[in-house]
Each structure stands twice: as structure tokens, then as C-alpha cells.
Amino acid sequence: MHTKNIITAGKKTTEAKKALIMIHGRGGSAEDILTLANYLNVKDYALLAPQATGHTWYPYSFLMPPAQNEPWLSSALSVLKEVVDDVVADGIAAENIYFLGFSQGACLTLEFITRNAAKYGGTVAFTGGLIGDQLYPENYSGNFNGSPVFIGTSNPDPHVPVDRVKATEKVLKDMGADITVNVYNNMGHTISQEEINWANQLVFK
Template sequence: MHTENIQTAGVSLQEAGKALIMIHGRGGSAEDILSLARHLNVQDYALVAPQATNNSWYPQSFLAPLEQNEPYLSSALALLSKTVDSIEAQGIAKENIYFMGFSQGACLALDFTTRNAAKYGGIAAFTGGLIGDAVYPDHYNGNFNGTPVFIGTSDPDFHVPVQRVHDTTALMQSMGANVTEKVYPNMGHTISQDEIDLANQLIFK
């Protein structure tokens, strides 16, 4: 289970008008993902990065049956919910809360926001999709009300099949998200400069 270990950077939550929740990938760390902020247009944001216990949000592939990733997945989702609540308690509304994740962190960002769809500031997912052996529409609730979303991925990607990215985009669009999806041929499991540029143009503007 995940203990609450939140790293912060940027402007303080008390002074910031916007907050970015940055979610690291499997084997990564809060410090790693925070270092990406220097490439993003987030100089005036509070940066909030939860740390997964043992550096992994859930043990199996994100495509495994959901029960195989429990109780870790539910614990990770609960930690994100608590993180959002703590940001809102500092006076930052959901429409000024942003999410960014890479790989396992991108999957978690997409799954959490779609389970709790609302008008957020924006979502940048670098190589990820909704979690589970299939996409289960009845697990997701709310309306994104035009929230801008960017999903970038490689085709092929060893961890994330491009069809799951397409299915994720379709479901989020059906729930009111303004999704920009870009598939990069043979990019590999990484974050490209073009993805950074698009995230800055579409999300962190």
C-alpha cells in the first residue's frame, strides 16, 4: 500500500494559482518526474509529485485484470484523490489543477481523471492508457467539460498497445474531453521533444 510521500517544487500551494500533479513511472521517483518541469511552461505552478512505495504504483502490467493489481491500484487512486483534495483545500479549484504522467504514471493519471471526470486545467499523458484487461466504461464517471488532454505514444510500444491509446481517447472524448492524440512511429518508450512542445502548446499555455 502507498504511504503519503509527496514531493513539491515550484511556487508554494499557498501562493500559486495553478497546480500540476506529476506522476512518475514504474521504477522512477518523484524527484525524477519533477526534473521534467524545467522543460514545461509551468514556472508559475505549484508542482506536486507523489512517490509510489517501492517506486511502482501497481505490480503487474496495466493490461492485467484489475484484481491482479490490487490493492495497490486502489491505494494509488486513493492517494491521488487525497492529493487533489489537499490542493483544493489551499484554494486551487479543479479547473486549475493539471496532471502529467509518464508510462505507468500516465496510465494512472488517465485512469484517475476519467474515474473522476471534471473540468481540470489539463492532462498530459506520455505513453499510457486506461487501466485494465479491457476498457470498462461503467468504471468512469463525470464530464470533462472540454478539459484539454494530450496523449503521446509510440507505435509499437513494448508496454502500451496503440489500440488501448485509441480506446482511451475515444472514451475520454465521449465524456467531454478535448483530446489530442499523437502516435509516433518507432519512437520507443521515452518522452520526445515534440511531445514536450505539444504539451506546452495544448496544456501548459
């Protein structure tokens, strides 16, 4: 399973008013995803990036039945829960906690916030959707109370179908998220400057 290994940057959680939890993709690293902060309006934030054991959060595609990605998926979700609990314990309220993920990390981020919906500061998912061979509404709980969510993705994307992104949008909207989804034709499996601009405008404002 995943060991709790958190790389930090920015302000200390005990000194910052806001925290951003950054989730890397398959084959990536906490250090990699932290470099994105250089392009975001987060200079006063505490930055926390968990490192997946073996550089992957779960072994198979996010579109497989969840049981096939166990016990790694549950372990990854529990790591995120621990990070959030630690940030709250250091005095930062949920409404000042932000999330960002790319690819596999975006899928994990969206799955986590939808299972634990609350009025967070906001969420940015660069190429991601809710996890499973289908959506499992019984796993989702809470209300986002207008928390902003931005999802950007390519059409097509080799890993994340646009129809899953759209289905994810509907679930989050129904749970009270103020969600914006941008689909870019033939962008490729990457993060664009335009997506970063939208993230700053909608979430890190």
C-alpha cells in the same frame, strides 16, 4: 499499500494559482518526474509529485485484470485523490489543477481523471492508456467539459499498445475531453521534445 509521500517544487499551493500533479513511471521517482517541469511552461505553478512505495504504483502490467493489481491500484488512486483534495483545500480550483504522467504514471493518471472527470486545467499522458484487461465504463464518471488532454505514444511501444491508446481517446472524447493523441513511429519508450512542445501548446498555454 502506498504511504502518502509528496515531493514538491515550484510555488507553494497556498501562493500559486495553478497546480501540476506529476506521476512517475514504474521504477522512477518523484524527483525524476519533477525534472520534466524544467521543459514545461509551468514556472508559476505549484508542483506536486507523489512517490510510489517501492517505486511502482501496481505490480503487474496495466493490461492485466484490475483485481490482479489490487490492492495497490486502489491505494494509488486514493493517493491521487488525497493530493487533489489537499490542493483544492489550499484554494486552487479543479479547473486550475493539471496532471502529467509517464508510462505507468500516465496510465494511473488517465485512470484517475476518467474515474473523476471534471473541468481540470488539463492532462498530459506520455505513453499511457486506461487500465484493465478491457475497459470498464462502469468505473468512469463525470464530464471533462472541454478540459484539454494530450496523449503521446510510440508505435510500437513495448508496454502500451496503440489500440488501447485509441480506445482511451474515444472514452475521454465521449466524456467531453478536448483530446489530442499523437502516435510516433518507432519513437521508443521515452518522452520526445516534440511531445513536450505539444504539451506546452495544448495544455500549459
